[in-house]
Amino acid sequence: MFGSLICFFYSFLYESNLPLDAYRLQEEEVTGIIKMEIGQAIQLFSGKIHTSRASGMRLDENGSWRYREFEVQRSDFAPHADDYYMKIFEAAKQYFDQGNDTGQVVGS
Numbered sequence: 501m502f503g504s505l506i507c508f509f510y511s512f513l514y515e516s517n518l519p520l521d522a523y524r525l526q527e528e529e530v531t532g533i534i535k536m537e538i539g540q541a542i543q544l545f546s547g548k549i550h551t552s553r554a555s556g557m558r559l560d561e562n563g564s565w566r567y568r569e570f571e572v573q574r575s576d577f578a579p580h581a582d583d584y585y586m587k588i589f590e591a592a593k594q595y596f597d598q599g600n601d602t603g604q605v606v607g608s
Contacts (some may be wrong), residue, residue: 505512511588513595520557521567532558538593544574545585 520533534556543549551571560566577585 504533513592520555521565523557525557525565527563532556534558536572538589538596541589542586542593544572550574575592 520535523533525533532552536552536554540549540552544552551573553569554572555564555567555569556569557567
């Protein structure tokens with residue numbers, strides 16, 4: 501019998517200049533891919549703000565991928581442990597602070 505279950509999720513930072521609509525997303529895996537400022541993502545997941553502007557590709561009601569601008573909140577992201585996204589965003593911020601790319605985060 502197991503006393504507890506530990507899950508690990510692997511995440512990778514992938515730097516790319518491709519537009520979001522160039523990615524081929526699997527409908528059974530994700531409902532969208534977004535781009536937002538890393539500072540906004542950190543504020544959102546630290547609870548300092550409740551919504552943030554983002555742009556990206558989302559499935560519409562007809563099952564087609566559409567690019568649009570919208571407001572996101574924490575509940576729009578796949579459920580994970582409370583600190584999961586903060587760890588990812590802090591690592592991305594550290595990468596960008598070292599002079600890499602634009603400081604925007606892309607997620608699904």
